[in-house]
Amino acid sequence: MTNQTTKMYLQIVRELRLLIQSENIRPGGKLPSERELAERLQVGRSTVREALRSLELLGLIETKRGEGTFLTDFRKHKLVEVLSTFILQDTKTIEDVHITREIHEKEAIRIVAGSTVLNQLPVWASLLKQLQEDGSIVREDLIREILISSNNRLSLKMWFLLKQYGEEPYQGHSEDEENHAIQQLLTAIMDGDIEQAIRSYSAWTKWLTQGRETT
Known part of the structure; x- marks a missing residue:
């Protein structure tokens, strides 16, 4: 991952955190779709997808097939x-x-x-x-x-x-x-x-x- 790509990725993670806070999304709450996030953050969908994948690997969000992406309780993940x-x-x-x-x-x-x-x-x-x-x-x-x-x-x-x-x-x-x-x-x-x-x-x-x- 290049330095520029890393900066973009970290910026997306920060923007996602601010979005979660501003919209008061609680554990179990649904996040906007990948396409909507890309449009709102004005970045490519592949960048959003990478950030979401990393957050999911950390156990901070959960993707349910056919339902969407949801915020998890960080205190409970493994x-x-x-x-x-x-x-x-x-x-x-x-x-x-x-x-x-x-x-x-x-x-x-x-x-x-x-x-x-x-x-x-x-x-x-x-x-x-x-x-x-x-x-x-x-x-x-x-x-x-x-x-x-x-x-x-x-x-x-x-x-x-x-x-x-x-x-x-x-x-x-x-x-x-x-x-x-x-x-x-x-x-x-x-x-x-x-x-x-x-x-x-x-x-x-x-x-x-x-x-x-x-x-």
């Missing part, structure tokens, strides 16, 4: 699993993934707890009420809401990938042994107590990685 077999080849690398994921989570907690607007979002009281009434919450619901509420989309996307590389640390519902730390975390967020929120988060994640291995 590329992450394939890459992880090459990237995560030693314990140190896996530890680095966990550390990096926790950096994103702690920063999101600082942002949310430190904002008088974000720390008063109804979701925190709702999760706390669910924990108190049901005795359990879905672990990922809490962390995901914190990341989403911090309003950093890049951090959220990186977090999803790091979480998958790190073998899904937040699977399932919370247990009695961890609920106290979760309750403290939620309360600290609503109180705007950043340091207590971080301490409660650290106690919770320590149990997730160590405590339940011995229970």
Whole structure:
């Protein structure tokens, strides 16, 4: 592939991304046809076809015969699993993934707890009420809401990938042994107590990685 061809290909990929964003195409949504894309982007159909083929190989889009091309959920495609077999080849690398994921989570907690607007979002009281009434919450619901509420989309996307590389640390519902730390975390967020929120988060994640291995 020549330098000029590479630049054209990358430009098409960028244009496709902008089109998906501007038209708010969600996972499962249908993309314009190859011919329509060529006309709208003012490029040859062969160039569009090459870009679409590459995106499909990455698992970002899916072509269904007779139906069209659809956007997939990048969090569910197998590329992450394939890459992880090459990237995560030693314990140190896996530890680095966990550390990096926790950096994103702690920063999101600082942002949310430190904002008088974000720390008063109804979701925190709702999760706390669910924990108190049901005795359990879905672990990922809490962390995901914190990341989403911090309003950093890049951090959220990186977090999803790091979480998958790190073998899904937040699977399932919370247990009695961890609920106290979760309750403290939620309360600290609503109180705007950043340091207590971080301490409660650290106690919770320590149990997730160590405590339940011995229970």
